[in-house]
Amino acid sequence: MTRYATEAARLLPWTGAEGQPCYLIGDGGGYVSCVADNVESVQLDMADDLLGHVEEMLGDRSATPEQLRYVVARLAESLRDVHRVALSRGARLEGAAVRADHPE
Numbered sequence: 001m002t003r004y005a006t007e008a009a010r011l012l013p014w015t016g017a018e019g020q021p022c023y024l025i026g027d028g029g030g031y032v033s034c035v036a037d038n039v040e041s042v043q044l045d046m047a048d049d050l051l052g053h054v055e056e057m058l059g060d061r062s063a064t065p066e067q068l069r070y071v072v073a074r075l076a077e078s079l080r081d082v083h084r085v086a087l088s089r090g091a092r093l094e095g096a097a098v099r100a101d102h103p104e
Contacts, residue, residue, distance in 0.1 A: 011088035013039045013081065021084075028092075040088075043081040050078050 009023040013036055016022045024032050054071055057063045 008091065010036070011084060011091060012036050013043055013084055013088065040085045043078075043085060047078040047082050050074055 009025050010028070010033070012022040012024055012032075014022060024036065026033060050071075054075060057067065057071055
């Protein structure tokens with residue numbers, strides 16, 4: 001018997017080998033979904049902390065070019081994570097809207 005998944009694939013907040021995206025198919029209530037929710041929460045909190053640090057550095061005229069390059073690199077990493085979270089959550093919202101429009 002073939003089982004067809006009716007759930008949308010969730011983009012996970014981490015990548016696989018060679019930076020390829022990882023997806024999860026499920027109802028959102030399993031262990032991996034819980035881990036993904038926690039990782040997303042940590043990523044968003046870290047991005048918020050990083051923004052505060054950047055604001056302080058921008059106000060510090062003694063910050064060196066090396067320090068600024070380092071913080072820009074961390075900002076790029078954080079923005080990549082936050083973008084992935086936004087894509088994942090947006091896709092799940094769209095999937096929920098489609099399911100509401102077409103109940104089975």
